[in-house]
Amino acid sequence: MNWHPLLSLLLLPLTLTAAPQDDAYVLGPDSQQRREGVPQGKVLQMPAWTESQIFPGTTRDWWIYVPAQYQAGTPANVMIFCDGAGFVKEDGTFRVPVVFDNLIAAGEMPVTIGIFIQPGQFPPAQGESKPRSNRSFEYDSLGDRYARFLIEEILPAVAKDYTLTEDPEKRALVGNSSGGICAFTAAWERPDTFRRVISHIGSFTNIRGGYVYPALIRKTPKKPLRVFLQDGRNDLDNQFGNWPLANQDMAAALQFAGYPHQLVLGEGTHNAKHGASLFPDTVRWIWKD
Amino acid sequence: MLRRLFTLATLGLACSGSFAQDTSLSAHLVPGKGWEPAATGFTFTDGLCTDAAGNLYFTDVKAGEGIYKIDAETGAVSLAVKDLPGISGLQIGPDGRFYACHNREKRIIAFPISGGDVQVLASDVKCNDLVVTQRGFIYFTETPTKSIHVITPEGKHRVAAEGQVNRPNGITVSPDEQTLVVSDHGGLHVWAFQIQPNGDLTAGAPFMTMRPAIGKEEALGDGATTEAEGRFFVTTEIGIQMFDPAGRLSGVIDKPTPESKVVSVEFAGKDHHTLFVAAGDSIYRRPMQTAGYFR
Numbered sequence: 289m290n291w292h293p294l295l296s297l298l299l300l301p302l303t304l305t306a307a308p309q310d311d312a313y314v315l316g317p318d319s320q321q322r323r324e325g326v327p328q329g330k331v332l333q334m335p336a337w338t339e340s341q342i343f344p345g346t347t348r349d350w351w352i353y354v355p356a357q358y359q360a361g362t363p364a365n366v367m368i369f370c371d372g373a374g375f376v377k378e379d380g381t382f383r384v385p386v387v388f389d390n391l392i393a394a395g396e397m398p399v400t401i402g403i404f405i406q407p408g409q410f411p412p413a414q415g416e417s418k419p420r421s422n423r424s425f426e427y428d429s430l431g432d433r434y435a436r437f438l439i440e441e442i443l444p445a446v447a448k449d450y451t452l453t454e455d456p457e458k459r460a461l462v463g464n465s466s467g468g469i470c471a472f473t474a475a476w477e478r479p480d481t482f483r484r485v486i487s488h489i490g491s492f493t494n495i496r497g498g499y500v501y502p503a504l505i506r507k508t509p510k511k512p513l514r515v516f517l518q519d520g521r522n523d524l525d526n527q528f529g530n531w532p533l534a535n536q537d538m539a540a541a542l543q544f545a546g547y548p549h550q551l552v553l554g555e556g557t558h559n560a561k562h563g564a565s566l567f568p569d570t571v572r573w574i575w576k577d
Numbered sequence: 578m579l580r581r582l583f584t585l586a587t588l589g590l591a592c593s594g595s596f597a598q599d600t601s602l603s604a605h606l607v608p609g610k611g612w613e614p615a616a617t618g619f620t621f622t623d624g625l626c627t628d629a630a631g632n633l634y635f636t637d638v639k640a641g642e643g644i645y646k647i648d649a650e651t652g653a654v655s656l657a658v659k660d661l662p663g664i665s666g667l668q669i670g671p672d673g674r675f676y677a678c679h680n681r682e683k684r685i686i687a688f689p690i691s692g693g694d695v696q697v698l699a700s701d702v703k704c705n706d707l708v709v710t711q712r713g714f715i716y717f718t719e720t721p722t723k724s725i726h727v728i729t730p731e732g733k734h735r736v737a738a739e740g741q742v743n744r745p746n747g748i749t750v751s752p753d754e755q756t757l758v759v760s761d762h763g764g765l766h767v768w769a770f771q772i773q774p775n776g777d778l779t780a781g782a783p784f785m786t787m788r789p790a791i792g793k794e795e796a797l798g799d800g801a802t803t804e805a806e807g808r809f810f811v812t813t814e815i816g817i818q819m820f821d822p823a824g825r826l827s828g829v830i831d832k833p834t835p836e837s838k839v840v841s842v843e844f845a846g847k848d849h850h851t852l853f854v855a856a857g858d859s860i861y862r863r864p865m866q867t868a869g870y871f872r
Contacts, residue, residue: 343782
């Protein structure tokens with residue numbers, strides 16, 4: 289982490305042409321399958337969310353995970369995932385339901401309801417056409433719009449049927465890439481509601497102005513957030529910015545301002561494999577008091 | 578040592594440029610080819626549009642006689658339609674006629690490419706710019722009333738959106754014509770609306786964020802057009818801003834000169850691979866590695 293910045297720039301092209309570095313990252317036993325006797329939570333696909341007032345005209349798929357140990361009336365922790373489809377699949381990259389079943393049964397994380405939300409899209413109103421994605425607008429934009437979507441629309445909808453915590457320390461946000469900066473933005477804007485952030489290959493670059501966060505973190509009174517960052521030295525370097533430098537800049541700012549945080553900087557490219565391989569440990573750390 | 582490192586790092590960056598994302602502006606420019614004048618000696622050029630052959634049409638809003646043409650093959654400039662001064666927005670519709678914001682006469686009109694036989698489609702409107710869809714819906718911006726109007730193929734005229742865009746100005750559509758795009762001259766955003774089958778506009782949102790001049794709160798979004806792959810090009814105070822289909826700012830093309838005020842942009846020329854911009858008394862052009870949607 290104390291490298292001269294030019295050195296890390298230098299490394300990029302040398303490794304871009306090398307064999308893919310991502311194969312080193314594989315899922316560990318907490319993620320691969322449920323341990324014997326571990327009770328299985330349920331994953332429910334919710335009816336597509338089509339009536340958003342905050343993102344009018346969009347439709348999105350979403351799911352919730354309810355652990356077997358959940359008891360109505362006892363508030364459960366909440367973890368919300370951007371690009372939720374990639375996290376919720378039992379045989380996907382992260383296998384969150386498997387990880388949660390294993391860790392909750394072992395007492396290594398609290399009883400947590402998972403909410404997995406896809407970014408919105410505008411279905412074509414006529415004829416044959418691909419839907420227009422609202423992902424970048426929702427995830428890369430700074431400001432409180434996405435936080436308000438969660439607070440005013442999604443959380444109340446889930447709370448109708450499940451007892452969710454009211455404690456911001458027990459609500460976490462997770463995302464990859466633009467979803468990573470989205471998770472941070474929502475907590476940054478609304479620490480009264482969200483205080484734990486997990487970002488993999490987070491886009492703290494200038495897609496829609498997100499490169500300002502290191503400067504903001506340094507010059508804003510410390511907020512009660514705990515932040516986990518993962519990135520790879522071979523992550524993107526494009527017109528929006530340099531992902532590994534941006535994540536190191538974020539970590540340095542969080543360090544300067546005294547935030548509890550971690551940066552795990554690996555060798556990977558712009559994909560979720562490293563983050564997924566770390567995920568059980570990440571969850572243990574993010575819920576630590 | 579530091580200097581040597583820097584050289585290596587610079588080389589490295591150049592190498593990694595070959596991995597540039599689809600959205601990089603520089604991937605669409607032609608190295609070494611910048612702006613060059615295509616037509617000069619006018620007063621206030623505007624209203625750029627093109628036809629299937631790649632001819633470019635434009636107007637001289639404040640002083641011109643009508644519609645001017647830059648020939649796609651020869652580059653020759655001529656007066657194509659006489660006696661229609663004061664047009665600020667122009668496009669060729671699916672029926673092959675010109676559709677125009679006749680700003681000076683406060684009306685929307687249609688007329689044959691060769692001129693004559695002017696049909697009035699709407700009157701008493703403070704129209705600025707327009708776009709015509711393949712289905713024959715005309716959308717135009719009325720800047721002072723913060724509104725976007727629609728005229729249906731049946732000739733019904735109504736306000737389709739009002740109050741969201743502060744000073745609606747440039748207007749274009751996505752290549753699938755499901756999304757209408759409007760630039761704000763009095764703000765930072767380019768707005769996107771869903772086009773409904775009956776022509777209604779819904780779900781307006783500030784989908785793209787323009788870069789303003791340093792220290793300014795408004796980007797002066799003006800004329801807009803669409804690239805064949807769904808990128809949007811919008812003229813602003815600092816230059817022509819390119820957005821990818823996800824609405825992300827990919828880069829800003831410098832104005833032809835620092836003093837230029839750019840107000841209208843269109844792809845034309847052979848294969849529609851040349852970007853033209855209206856910059857005050859002159860039209861400028863530059864080759865691109867990408868083509869326009871309108872033709």
